[in-house]
Amino acid sequence: MPAANEATKVRWVFLTETEAETVDAVCARIFPSGDGKPGARETKVINYIDRTVADEDEALRRCYRDGVTALNALTSELYGQRFAELSDERKDQVLERIEANSAVESTGAPQGPEDEGLLATFFALVWEHTIQGMFCDPQYGGNHEALGWQLVGFPGAQWGYNAEQMRPGFDSKTIPIKTLEDLRRELRRADD
Amino acid sequence: MTETAEAIVVGLGASGGIIAEQLTKAGIRVLALDKGPVHTTEEFTFKQDEVKYYSRGSLVPQLATDPVTWRPDEKSTARLLPWAAGVRGNSEPLHLPPSIGPGGGTLHWGGASWRHRDSDFRMKSLIEERFGSDALDEDSTMVDWPIGYEDLEPYYDRVEWELGVSGRAGNIKGAPDPEGNPYESPRERGFPMPPLRTAAADDRFKAACQRLGYRPFQQPAAVASTDYKSLKGCEYCGFCHGFLCHVNAKQSSRITSVEAALQTGNLEIRSNSRAFRLDRDASGRRITGVSYFDAEGNVHQVRSNLVVVACYALENSRLLLASGINANGQVGRNFMTHSFGWCSVVLPEFSNPFMAPLVAASVVDDLNCDGVPDNNEGVLWGSVLTSIPGDLQPIEAAHNLPPGMRRWGQGFKDWFSENYRRLMGIHNQVPSFPSKKYYCDLDPVVKDKFGQPALRITHDWSEHDLAALRYFEKVKRAIAEEMGATQFWSEPTPPAYHLSTHEVGTHRMGENPADSVVDIFGESHECKGLYVVGGGQFPTLSGYNPTQTLQALAYLSADHILEKV
Numbered sequence: 134m135p136a137a138n139e140a141t142k143v144r145w146v147f148l149t150e151t152e153a154e155t156v157d158a159v160c161a162r163i164f165p166s167g168d169g170k171p172g173a174r175e176t177k178v179i180n181y182i183d184r185t186v187a188d189e190d191e192a193l194r195r196c197y198r199d200g201v202t203a204l205n206a207l208t209s210e211l212y213g214q215r216f217a218e219l220s221d222e223r224k225d226q227v228l229e230r231i232e233a234n235s236a237v238e239s240t241g242a243p244q245g246p247e248d249e250g251l252l253a254t255f256f257a258l259v260w261e262h263t264i265q266g267m268f269c270d271p272q273y274g275g276n277h278e279a280l281g282w283q284l285v286g287f288p289g290a291q292w293g294y295n296a297e298q299m300r301p302g303f304d305s306k307t308i309p310i311k312t313l314e315d316l317r318r319e320l321r322r323a324d325d
Numbered sequence: 326m327t328e329t330a331e332a333i334v335v336g337l338g339a340s341g342g343i344i345a346e347q348l349t350k351a352g353i354r355v356l357a358l359d360k361g362p363v364h365t366t367e368e369f370t371f372k373q374d375e376v377k378y379y380s381r382g383s384l385v386p387q388l389a390t391d392p393v394t395w396r397p398d399e400k401s402t403a404r405l406l407p408w409a410a411g412v413r414g415n416s417e418p419l420h421l422p423p424s425i426g427p428g429g430g431t432l433h434w435g436g437a438s439w440r441h442r443d444s445d446f447r448m449k450s451l452i453e454e455r456f457g458s459d460a461l462d463e464d465s466t467m468v469d470w471p472i473g474y475e476d477l478e479p480y481y482d483r484v485e486w487e488l489g490v491s492g493r494a495g496n497i498k499g500a501p502d503p504e505g506n507p508y509e510s511p512r513e514r515g516f517p518m519p520p521l522r523t524a525a526a527d528d529r530f531k532a533a534c535q536r537l538g539y540r541p542f543q544q545p546a547a548v549a550s551t552d553y554k555s556l557k558g559c560e561y562c563g564f565c566h567g568f569l570c571h572v573n574a575k576q577s578s579r580i581t582s583v584e585a586a587l588q589t590g591n592l593e594i595r596s597n598s599r600a601f602r603l604d605r606d607a608s609g610r611r612i613t614g615v616s617y618f619d620a621e622g623n624v625h626q627v628r629s630n631l632v633v634v635a636c637y638a639l640e641n642s643r644l645l646l647a648s649g650i651n652a653n654g655q656v657g658r659n660f661m662t663h664s665f666g667w668c669s670v671v672l673p674e675f676s677n678p679f680m681a682p683l684v685a686a687s688v689v690d691d692l693n694c695d696g697v698p699d700n701n702e703g704v705l706w707g708s709v710l711t712s713i714p715g716d717l718q719p720i721e722a723a724h725n726l727p728p729g730m731r732r733w734g735q736g737f738k739d740w741f742s743e744n745y746r747r748l749m750g751i752h753n754q755v756p757s758f759p760s761k762k763y764y765c766d767l768d769p770v771v772k773d774k775f776g777q778p779a780l781r782i783t784h785d786w787s788e789h790d791l792a793a794l795r796y797f798e799k800v801k802r803a804i805a806e807e808m809g810a811t812q813f814w815s816e817p818t819p820p821a822y823h824l825s826t827h828e829v830g831t832h833r834m835g836e837n838p839a840d841s842v843v844d845i846f847g848e849s850h851e852c853k854g855l856y857v858v859g860g861g862q863f864p865t866l867s868g869y870n871p872t873q874t875l876q877a878l879a880y881l882s883a884d885h886i887l888e889k890v
C-alpha cells in the first residue's frame with residue numbers, strides 16, 4: 134500500500150493516497166467515463182469528496198476511512214488485489230455484492246472485512262457524494278468546468294428563465310451555463 | 326431584574342409573523358424570539374446552490390441540534406428520524422421540520438396556497454353520512470371543526486390580499502368561472518394577481534386531464550406573478566421549493582408580515598433565541614412569560630402576560646409538554662400528516678424541469694375531499710392531484726429513479742443524461758386521519774444539547790392511507806398514459822418518512838376544554854394569556870396544503886387578541 138508522503142499532502146486536503154485511489158475507483162463505476170462523455174473522473178468528483186470529508190464531522194470521516202479499509206480487505210480476500218486494481222467487471226461484481234446487502238446499515242466500528250453493514254453504508258455514502266460531486270456548483274470542487282451540468286443539459290445557477298425558454302421542447306443546451314461565481318461577477322460588474 | 330415585554334411572539338414563521346404584524350400595528354410592543362438565524366441578503370441573492378440547500382439542508386433544523394424521534398407503534402423503540410439521520414448526511418431536508426429563522430417555513434416552502442373547502446370543516450359528518458357510522462376505525466378521534474368555511478372566508482381573503490396570492494377564482498359569490506377551480510367554496514372576490522406562467526410540461530398534463538374528463542385549473546400560488554405590495558414578480562429561476570427566493574417573489578412572512586411589523590417600530594426580533602419553557606403563575610392558570618436559551622446557551626427569562634407560541638405544530642406541542650401544560654392529556658394527540666404520492670413521468674420532448682416554481686402548474690381537484698367518487702377500495706376522502714412540471718434540479722432528480730433500475734454504471738449514466746431534461750412529476754397527498762394510535766410526546770431518553778427532551782412521534786400509515794395511495798396511483802398512471810409518457814413510476818409507497826412538513830392536529834382547537842387544547846382563537850384552555858397557533862389547531866387535515874388555512878387562523882387569533890387588550 135503506498136504510504137502517505139509529502140506530495141499527497143499537497144494534493145488532498147483530507148484523504149490519504151490509498152483512500153483517494155479507492156474512492157475514486159468506486160466513483161468511476163457510478164458515473165463511468167470512456168463513452169466520450171464526462172464521468173466522475175472528468176468532473177473531479179474525488180476533489181469534491183476530499184473537501185467535503187475535510188469539512189464534515191467525524192462520523193463521516195470514519196465511514197470513509199473504515200469503508201476503504203473494509204473494501205480493500207474484501208477484494209484482497211476475494212481476488213488478492215485492492216479494489217482499484219480490479220478489472221471493471223470485477224469491480225462491478227463487488228459493488229453488486231455490497232449493494233445486495235444494502236438493507237443492513239451500520240455506522241458502528243468495523244466488524245472485520247466482511248462487515249456488510251459498513252460496506253453498504255460506505256457505498257451509499259460514496260453514491261450520494263458522487264451525485265453531489267457531479268452536479269454541485271463548481272465552487273465545491275466537483276462538476277469541473279460544469280461538465281456534469283453539460284452532460285444532462287442543466288444550465289446551472291440562473292437568475293431566471295423567460296417565456297420562450299419555458300416552451301415545451303426548448304433545447305436548454307442553447308442556454309449559456311452559469312455558475313455562482315458567474316452570478317457574483319455579474320453583480321460586481323453591475324456595481325461598478 | 327427580570328425583563329418584561331408587553332407581548333411575546335415565539336416563532337416568526339407563517340402564523341407568528343401575521344400575529345406580530347397585527348399586534349405591532351395596533352401599538353403593542355412585541356418581543357419576538359426565534360430559534361433560527363436572520364438570513365442575510367447575500368444568502369438570498371446566491372441561493373442557486375443545490376448542495377447547500379438540498380444535500381446539506383442548510384435552512385432546516387438538523388437532527389444533531391434539534392433531535393426528533395419516531396417509532397411506528399408503542400412496541401417499538403423510537404429512533405432519531407431514520408429517513409434523515411446517518412452519515413449520508415441530510416439527504417432528506419424536505420422531511421424534517423420546516424426552515425427556521427424569521428420567515429420560518431415560508432422561507433423555503435413551495436407556496437401552494439389553498440383555502441379549504443366547505444366540506445373540509447365537516448369531514449367526520451360527511452364521511453359518516455356517506456359511508457356509514459362504522460366507516461372510521463374504532464381508534465378514530467375524528468371530529469368536525471368548531472368553525473365553518475364561512476367563518477374563515479374573510480380571513481382567507483386577507484391572506485390573499487394582504488400577503489399576496491396569485492390565481493384564478495372559480496366561484497365568486499356563487500358565480501362559476503370555468504377557468505378557475507370549479508370546486509372551490511364561494512369567495513367574496515378573486516385573487517389580487519393573475520396565475521403564474523406555467524412550466525413546459527404543464528400543457529401536456531392539462532390537455533390530457535381535459536381529455537379524461539377532468540377540469541384542470543391553475544394552482545393558486547403564494548408566488549407573485551406580477552409586482553404586488555412587497556412582492557416582486559417571479560423570475561422562474563426554478564430554485565424555489567427548498568430554497569430562498571432571490572427576488573422576493575415567494576410570499577414569505579420575512580418580507581410580508583415581519584417586515585411590516587418592523588416598520589411600525591414596535592417589533593424587536595431576537596434571533597438564535599430558543600424558547601424552552603412557558604412560565605406560569607402559581608395556580609398554573611395564567612401565563613407569566615417565556616424562558617429561552619441564547620446562542621451561547623445562557624438562560625434568559627422574559628415576563629409577559631400575553632404570549633403567542635407559533636413554533637410549528639411539532640415544536641408547539643413539545644414546548645407545552647416540556648412546560649407541563651397538559652392537564653387534560655390532550656397535547657400531542659391527534660398527530661396528522663400527508664402521505665405523499667410522488668410519481669415521475671418521462672416525456673417524449675424536453676420538459677426542462679429545472680425552470681419555474683413548483684406551483685407554476687395545473688391541478689385536478691375533481692377527486693378531492695368528499696368529491697372522491699364512490700369506490701370499492703375503501704377511500705373515504707380524496708386528494709388534490711398536482712402537476713409538478715418544474716423546480717427539479719439534478720441532484721434531487723437522481724434521488725428518484727425508476728424502481729429496479731441500477732442506480733450506477735453506464736446504464737444509469739445513459740438514462741440520466743438522456744432523461745433528466747424530459748422529467749416531470751405528478752403529486753397527490755392523502756390526509757391521514759386522527760387516531761388514538763398516532764401522537765407526539767416527549768422522548769424518555771433523547772435530549773438536545775441543552776438537556777431538553779426531544780419530541781417523539783408515534784405514527785404509522787393506516788389502511789386508509791394505503792388504500793388511498795393505491796387508488797390515486799392508478800389515477801396518475803392513467804393521466805401519464807394519456808399524456809404520452811414514455812416512462813412512469815411511483816416513489817415507494819407508503820413513504821418511508823413520516824414528516825411531510827404538513828404536520829397538524831397536535832394542539833387541537835375545540836369548544837370543550839376536556840377534549841381539546843386551545844379554543845378557536847388559539848388560546849389555551851388551561852393557561853390564560855397563552856395562545857398556541859398554527860396547524861396544530863386543525864381538528865382534521867384536508868387534501869389541500871395547510872398553510873393558507875393556518876394563516877387565516879392567525880388573523881382570526883390576532884383580531885381576537887386585539888379585542889381583548
Ligand SMILES: Cc1cc2nc3c(=O)[nH]c(=O)nc-3n(C[C@H](O)[C@H](O)[C@H](O)COP(=O)(O)OP(=O)(O)OC[C@H]3O[C@@H](n4cnc5c(N)ncnc54)[C@H](O)[C@@H]3O)c2cc1C
Pocket residue numbers: 335336337338339340341358359360361419422423424425426427428429430431433434435436437438439566567598599600601635636637638640826827858859860870871872873875
Ligand atoms: C419544503 C417545504 C415546502 C412546503 N410547501 C408548502 C406549500 O407549498 N404549501 C403549503 O401550504 N405549505 C407548505 N409547507 C408547509 C409550511 O411551511 C408550513 O405549513 C408553515 O410554515 C407552518 O407555519 P407555522 O407558523 O406553524 O410554523 P413555521 O412557519 O414553521 O414557523 C415556526 C417558527 O418558529 C421558530 N421556532 C421553532 N421552535 C422554536 C423555539 N423553541 N423557540 C423559538 N423559535 C422557534 C422557527 O425558527 C420558525 O421561524 C412546506 C414546508 C416545507 C418544509
Ligand code: SF4
Pocket residue numbers: 548549559560561562563564565566568569570571572573574575681682
Ligand atoms: S421560481 Fe420564482 S418564486 Fe421561486 S425562487 Fe425563483 S424567482 Fe423566486
